[in-house]
Amino acid sequence: MNQSANLYPVKPEFAAKSRYTRERYEQDYAESVAQPEAFWGRIGQRLDWMRAPTQIKDVSFDLNHFRIHWYADGELNASVNCLDRHLATRGDKTALIFEPDSPDQPAQHITYRDLHARVCKLANALRGLGVRKGDRVTIYLPMIPEAVVSMLACARIGAIHTVVFGGFAANSIADRVADCGSKLIITADEGLRGGKKVALKANVDAALKMPGTNSVETVLVVRHTGGAVDMQMPRDRWYDAVVDSQPAQCEPERMNAEDPLFILYTSGSTGKPKGVLHTTAGYLVFAAYTHEAVFDLQEDDVYWCTADVGWVTGHSYIVYGPLANGATSLVFEGVPNYPDYSRFWQVIDKHQVTIFYTAPTAIRALMREGEEPVQKTSRKSLRLLGSVGEPINPEAWRWYYDVVGEGRCPIVDTWWQTETGGILISPLAGAIDLKPGSATKPFFGVVPALVDASGQILEGEAEGNLVLLDSWPGQMRTVYGDHQRFIDTYFRTYPGTYFTGDGCRRDADGYYWITGRVDDVINVSGHRIGTAEVESALVSHPKVAEAAVVGFPHDLKGQGIYAYVTLIAGEATSDALHKELIAHVRKEIGPIATPDHLQWAPGLPKTRSGKIMRRILRKIAENAPDQLGDTSTLADPSVVDSLVKERRVP
Ligand code: PRX
Numbered sequence: 289m290n291q292s293a294n295l296y297p298v299k300p301e302f303a304a305k306s307r308y309t310r311e312r313y314e315q316d317y318a319e320s321v322a323q324p325e326a327f328w329g330r331i332g333q334r335l336d337w338m339r340a341p342t343q344i345k346d347v348s349f350d351l352n353h354f355r356i357h358w359y360a361d362g363e364l365n366a367s368v369n370c371l372d373r374h375l376a377t378r379g380d381k382t383a384l385i386f387e388p389d390s391p392d393q394p395a396q397h398i399t400y401r402d403l404h405a406r407v408c409k410l411a412n413a414l415r416g417l418g419v420r421k422g423d424r425v426t427i428y429l430p431m432i433p434e435a436v437v438s439m440l441a442c443a444r445i446g447a448i449h450t451v452v453f454g455g456f457a458a459n460s461i462a463d464r465v466a467d468c469g470s471k472l473i474i475t476a477d478e479g480l481r482g483g484k485k486v487a488l489k490a491n492v493d494a495a496l497k498m499p500g501t502n503s504v505e506t507v508l509v510v511r512h513t514g515g516a517v518d519m520q521m522p523r524d525r526w527y528d529a530v531v532d533s534q535p536a537q538c539e540p541e542r543m544n545a546e547d548p549l550f551i552l553y554t555s556g557s558t559g560k561p562k563g564v565l566h567t568t569a570g571y572l573v574f575a576a577y578t579h580e581a582v583f584d585l586q587e588d589d590v591y592w593c594t595a596d597v598g599w600v601t602g603h604s605y606i607v608y609g610p611l612a613n614g615a616t617s618l619v620f621e622g623v624p625n626y627p628d629y630s631r632f633w634q635v636i637d638k639h640q641v642t643i644f645y646t647a648p649t650a651i652r653a654l655m656r657e658g659e660e661p662v663q664k665t666s667r668k669s670l671r672l673l674g675s676v677g678e679p680i681n682p683e684a685w686r687w688y689y690d691v692v693g694e695g696r697c698p699i700v701d702t703w704w705q706t707e708t709g710g711i712l713i714s715p716l717a718g719a720i721d722l723k724p725g726s727a728t729k730p731f732f733g734v735v736p737a738l739v740d741a742s743g744q745i746l747e748g749e750a751e752g753n754l755v756l757l758d759s760w761p762g763q764m765r766t767v768y769g770d771h772q773r774f775i776d777t778y779f780r781t782y783p784g785t786y787f788t789g790d791g792c793r794r795d796a797d798g799y800y801w802i803t804g805r806v807d808d809v810i811n812v813s814g815h816r817i818g819t820a821e822v823e824s825a826l827v828s829h830p831k832v833a834e835a836a837v838v839g840f841p842h843d844l845k846g847q848g849i850y851a852y853v854t855l856i857a858g859e860a861t862s863d864a865l866h867k868e869l870i871a872h873v874r875k876e877i878g879p880i881a882t883p884d885h886l887q888w889a890p891g892l893p894k895t896r897s898g899k900i901m902r903r904i905l906r907k908i909a910e911n912a913p914d915q916l917g918d919t920s921t922l923a924d925p926s927v928v929d930s931l932v933k934e935r936r937v938p
Contacts, residue, residue: 294682296689296722302671302698306584306718313719313729320732321758327733328761332359332573335612336373338542339363341569347759349784354775357546358570358761365540366549366572367411367444370611371404372540382616385590386433387635389480389622395639398433400614403440406433408538410441413531417506419472421446421541424551426470426504427597428452428461428488430479431621434510434527435597436607438474443549443568446541450551450563453598454479454486456878458494460561464553466500468563468768474527476510477517482626489517545569551768552600554706555818556777557789557808563768564600564706571604571709572612574762578710578731579609582700583643583672584717590669592618593645594632599815600706601676604762605645609710624650629657633665633692644692645674645702648684649813652844655687662691672717673699677814678846679802685724703727703802705788706816707778709762712736713800726799733760738794743782753806754792755785808902810839810847815880819902822849822883825876829869831859836892836900837883840909848884850909852892852931861888885909885936891927893919904928908935 303309308316320327329344341362348355374381379401386396398406419425425447429435435451442449450468452461465473473496479486489509496504509517510527519526549568553561579585591610595601610617618639624632632654636644654661673693675685680701689699698717704710712734713727720728730736737745738752746752763786767774781787791803805811808819819837826835834854842848853869855861866886874882893904901922907915913932919925 294723296698296724298718298721299698303718306716307581308584308716308719310719313716316732317730321735324733324758328358328573331577332362332569332761334576335364335369335569335573337362337364341545345759349759349779349786351775351779351783354779356759356763356765358759359545359573362545362569363542364545364569364572365444365543366568366608366612367407367440368540369572370440370443370608371400371407374400374614375404378614381614383611384433384436385616385618385639387618387620387622387639389483389626391627391631391634396433403437405536406437407440407444408536409531409534410437411444411538412534413508414441414447414472415445415538416534417472417530419445419447421543422548423447423472424468424470425449426452426461426465426468426473428454428473428475428492429510429597430454430476430481430486430488430512431596431619432476432510432512433619434474434476436619439550439597439603439607440611444538444540446543446547448548448551450553451598451603452553453596453878453880454488455598455880457875458491458498459876460878461491461495462498462501463560464563465495465504466498467553467560468551469503471503472506472508473504474508474510476512478513478515480513480621482623485513485515493518493520543568546765548765550603552603552706554600555809555816555821557818558820559818560821561818562770562773562777564764565766565768566709566762567765570761570763572608574710574760575604575609576612578762579605579615580613581716582702582711582714582731583645583674585613585615585643587614589642590616590618590640591643591645592620592636592639592641593674594620594624594647594650595645595676600709604710624654629654629661630665633662633667636670637666640669642669643672643674644670645676647677647814648675648680649678649845651675651680651684651688651692655684655691656844659691667692667694670697673697675699675701676704678811679804680725682724689724698722701725701727703800707764708760709764712756712760713802723799726795726801728799730800733758736792736800737785738792739782739785749794749796751791751793751803753782754788754790754800754802755782756788757785759786804847810837810849812839812842812847812849812880813845817849817877817881821877822851822873822881825873825881826851826853826869828876829872831855831865832869833857834892836889836902836905838902838906838909840885840906842884849881850905850936851883851886852889852905853886854889854892887931887934887936889927889931891924891930893928893931894923895921896923898923905931908932911935911937
């Protein structure tokens with residue numbers, strides 16, 4: 289295909305109404321990197337401060353003087369910025385539209401005034417239960433308004449929230465609660481997804497029986513499905529019983545700019561998930577500003593991000609960004625294929641959604657069902673589409689563009705990470721021509737670079753490891769409880785830079801193309817899973833001696849999970865044990881970590897010093913046994929032949 293067929297120029301009619309034209313992008317970008325203090329000082333004024341900052345940026349990635357501080361002497365409260373300051377002008381505007389799992393249940397429209405009252409009531413209740421500034425609160429809820437209310441209520445009283453995705457199992461909850469020493473958990477009786485119930489409260493009960501979780505004094509339980517749960521008094525309290533009678537006003541806590549706002553656990557290449565910590569001002573400035581600029585937000589937009597608040601996308605682009613901007617944000621409890629494959633498009637018509645932000649994995653799954661479920665809806669309200677979480681293949685991009693958006697709506701392919709707090713590389717639809725599969729150009733203040741394995745910076749057209757040369761306000765500040773791990777993970781590999789863990793190509797036009805993780809992190813349907821986590825779940829089974837886990841290309845999920853398992857001596861392989869091990873991983877981590885393939889491995893390919901050669905395992909999992917490369921350094925090269933012969937051809 290020729291180059292011009294791959295270019296989707298900015299539409300003049302879009303540019304005419306949008307916040308950023310090409311000239312404005314280029315000018316502002318140049319200023320943002322040449323004079324970051326002046327630039328971010330001005331952007332910081334979009335927030336309401338209790339004390340305006342005079343120090344804007346104080347950053348060094350140099351390991352001897354390492355520090356990341358933004359707006360350091362400012363004071364503010366995030367919930368005030370998301371609620372109170374809108375009351376005078378937008379009190380009756382819808383802040384949240386709640387669309388339940390089943391289309392037969394009524395949707396809810398919650399105004400800024402209502403949301404403010406609900407947040408204040410819960411904040412008062414939390415204070416009454418002894419939660420204070422700096423305490424950790426775990427939120428394990430379905431996608432219901434209470435999830436948003438809970439996050440903002442924590443922010444109001446200065447408690448640090450840590451949301452755990454509702455798809456995680458008891459063990460994963462327990463690990464996270466133990467790591468941050470939560471005082472209180474907010475959960476629901478049950479979740480509801482695609483008509484199926486999820487036993488949230490029962491999972492919390494099981495988690496709290498595990499070691500390390502006795503910091504938890506109270507569990508607040510939202511009545512959602514009305515399903516029966518086991519209430520253990522006095523620990524467990526019904527949310528409505530504690531919250532409804534509280535006053536609808538609550539004095540917000542004065543927070544320093546660098547006080548923590550939340551912790552969100554994410555997988556890395558080694559060990560257990562780490563608690564990514566974001567602070568108050570820089571994060572909020574960045575979430576709000578990127579949300580407005582990248583989605584070209586206008587006052588009357590109805591904005592829908594389909595992520596779950598259990599992930600960073602939900603934090604930045606369902607809750608903090610949109611609400612700080614006074615936008616209308618849609619909260620969807622359900623899934624794309626229930627009751628049928630038209631559900632997304634029906635929700636768009638029902639609520640006249642104008643901006644729609646979803647993940648490539650969802651687009652691919654819907655594309656597989658053909659055009660009919662899309663064509664039977666109107667989608668005329670849409671004006672901008674977004675993609676996030678993994679590289680979007682050009683075929684899915686074109687389907688999204690042509691079929692969903694009918695060639696009318698630009699697509700913003702947004703690259704970022706839990707660690708970055710907000711979008712770092714993305715088109716601005718009025719300013720940057722699109723290329724399917726490319727996240728295009730850096731956002732204001734973002735200085736990407738490509739380095740080779742030795743850390744040498746590559747110029748021009750190149751492919752290498754993606755690093756960032758300078759800080760941006762939304763950058764994470766530490767790994768909770770382990771600052772050394774923060775420095776070692778992100779700043780030691782290529783000194784003086786932040787290393788993203790992603791591979792990337794830059795083309796002749798200076799466009800960035802993310803190629804995927806270069807570390808031992810697998811991106812399954814846009815969700816990060818560490819190979820080490822799945823391996824440790826497998827070896828926790830009494831019959832497993834050793835396990836090695838790699839990713840492989842998967843048509844729908846982007847990447848799938850491929851596990852090689854060696855049993856302890858004397859144990860026999862069987863179909864029953866195969867099933868049991870897969871169920872074991874689901875139980876230990878959660879359904880998102882379910883291995884797609886599990887292969888028995890009488891032995892694993894190891895070097896003479898005992899290191900597993902994952903490169904070989906990846907090639908076998910990719911079904912590319914002719915590309916194994918040099919195997920002569922293996923302690924026992926013959927194990928490779930038997931693995932190749934027994935491979936589970938995808
Ligand atoms: O590999 C990149 C991929 O997702 C990783 C970050 O995952 P997580 O922290 O869970 O955050 C996901 C939502 C921001 C990145 O290191 N990734 C994310 N967005 C894109 C992407 N890869 C390619 N294109 C994207 N637009």
